[in-house]
Amino acid sequence: MSADPLVVVTQPYVPAYRVPLFENIREKLGTRGIRFLVAAGHPVGSQAARGDRESPPWRVDVRSKGVRLGARTVEWRALPPDLQPDVLVSELEALNNLAWMRSFGKGKLVLWGHGRPYVNDAGALSDRIEWTLARRADAVMTYADGGRDYLVENGKLDPESVVAIGNSTDSASLRAAYNAVDAAEMENLLRRWPRAPRALFVGGLDAAKRIDFLVDAAIAARQKEPQFTLLVVGRGEMQEKLLRAGDAIEHMPVARGVELARLGHVVQAIWMPGRIGLVAVDALALGLPIFTTSYRYHAPEAEFLLDGERVTLPDDPRAFAHKALTLMAEHTIPNRSLRADIPTIESVAGKFTDVVLNELGVPPGPRSRHA
Structure with missing residues (x-):
């Protein structure tokens, strides 16, 4: 492992609600002497209409272009040539070309996403392609237990390789x-x-x-x-x-x-x-x-x-x-009982960081950048 290992997360774009999470992860990894960047594109369509794009200093541009595959257009993305991460954290999506290329190359690959078709009917073929990609990854992170269970039970992934880390606003x-x-x-x-x-x-x-x-x-x-x-x-x-x-x-x-x-x-x-x-x-x-x-x-x-x-x-x-x-x-609504076990930026960032550190082979305990 290099003296200053690099972790890169890919995203379609950086929305405002994601900034606190990435800031927390960046801080946690920084205390261990690990650099952190988010390689992101620009919102299009309905995402662009939300007007919530942010450009923090730890964001770098992803080059992308649309490629026609039959009746659909797929985004073909490329990291900047000088960006060589030790761990790439990329979207768990069947047609994620960055993840597929990484899975055949050197360096660690962590996939991050839903784990099951919560928001659409992707179809059996899409599921099978996604499971194949997930099995090629070093680790997979899902938002909820349902996504993790779906990958383990239906995709036949090793339970030790999949962890539900939650998801949170601030x-x-x-x-x-x-x-x-x-x-x-x-x-x-x-x-x-x-x-x-x-x-x-x-x-x-x-x-x-x-x-x-x-x-x-x-x-x-x-x-x-x-x-x-x-x-x-x-x-x-x-x-x-x-x-x-x-x-x-x-x-x-x-x-x-x-x-x-x-x-x-x-x-x-x-x-x-x-x-x-x-x-x-x-x-x-x-x-x-x-x-x-x-x-x-x-x-x-x-x-x-x-x-x-x-x-x-x-x-x-x-x-x-x-x-x-x-x-x-x-007045049948619960009387504002505030649960203590809700997801937080701290809890999600901690689990995210634990997965990355494990893939880097960094032992528990703080490490100074100059240690």
């Missing part, structure tokens, strides 16, 4: 900000948002989140309860569809940290009729239940929610809205 800071709201600040919040039925949506405004359903549900809720408001936080290609709801929706393009924590004090639930995703962690940090539907593609983070933290309502906007209002009015 939940510790969000909870601290929530707990820091004092009586005076609460009075100001309630002056802006007088007590009334109120729900929250947080996420990208794109098709996977079922924005049309969300808008219809907000309209139905406002018709039944004239004081109702849905606070929508996020940007995306379907943003203009919110206008159809009129005053039933109050839109805030961005609310993170302290701003999001304040909103947590004036709502009774989070409405996510489509993909739940990482908002599950925000909900746990704020002690809010997620009202959702039987939508098939909720992403792995939905597994983090226990009974009562995830409430499945009818898959019809009007019925969804009416049932949600009933639950909010009956």
Whole structure:
């Protein structure tokens, strides 16, 4: 191993919510004398419409071009020629050319991803290709236990090579900000948002989140309860569809940290009729239940929610809205019980770092860069 080993993570792009995790991993590896970079591209399509791309100093560009394979276009990516990582951490995806090339070459390969088709029907062939790639890797990291179990049971991976590391936004800071709201600040919040039925949506405004359903549900809720408001936080290609709801929706393009924590004090639930995703962690940090539907593609983070933290309502906007209002009015929602075992940046970064250190053969215990 070189005097200054290098770990490179590849990503489609670096969204704002990922920066705290990568900063934490970079700090942990740095104390062991290990360099850390993220090789990322630029968002396109619905990802670009979210407007959350960041360019931290530890990010480097990945060169990419679209290559036609039959009826579909696949991104062919290449690392900068002078970037020679000791460990490459890349996406667990069947057609990830960077991972395939690495699997036939020198150096360690760690794959990171869902582990099972949570967000689409990839098909049996795609699964088999992904399992073959995963078996060629030195280690695989999944977000949730369900993804790990799927790879071990269906993909026949060695259980010792696969670890579920979790996934998180900066939940510790969000909870601290929530707990820091004092009586005076609460009075100001309630002056802006007088007590009334109120729900929250947080996420990208794109098709996977079922924005049309969300808008219809907000309209139905406002018709039944004239004081109702849905606070929508996020940007995306379907943003203009919110206008159809009129005053039933109050839109805030961005609310993170302290701003999001304040909103947590004036709502009774989070409405996510489509993909739940990482908002599950925000909900746990704020002690809010997620009202959702039987939508098939909720992403792995939905597994983090226990009974009562995830409430499945009818898959019809009007019925969804009416049932949600009933639950909010009956005060059957848990009394903001704040679980201590929620995923955090610290816990996810620690598990991520442990996997990388194991592949580098670095023993436990701190190591100075100049040791």
